[in-house]
Amino acid sequence: MTQPRRRVIRPVSPATAxxxxxxxxxxxxLARQQAALVAWTTKLKRALHSFEKHQRKITAIQRQIRNLEQF
Structure with a gap:
């Protein structure tokens, strides 16, 4: 038969500092986290701009293909 789980008894934590x-x-x-957020946001912006650039190129190529297929 299964036995009931043992209960872990932990000591009471001392008063907070x-x-x-x-x-x-x-x-x-807080200062460290804010600096990390600024660095992360910068990387995110760079990645987003790169993504948008590739997306514009793909859209332009698709438009050229569509125009060529019409003629």
């Missing part, structure tokens, strides 16, 4: 020590750490983390 005071705001005076957490605030600078959180501000530094």
């Amino acid at each position: 005071p705001a005076s020590t957490r605030l600078p750490r959180l501000q530094a983390q």
Whole structure:
């Protein structure tokens, strides 16, 4: 027969650090995340512009094919 799962008993976590020590750490983390977002957004814009360029080329080629097939 199957046995019931054992219950894991974890120690109670100590009180959270005071705001005076957490605030600078959180501000530094926020600055890092904002910088990462700016870098990621830059890469995304570059990729999107490249995608749009290829899409324009494909559309132009399709238009040329359509025009040639009409004649």
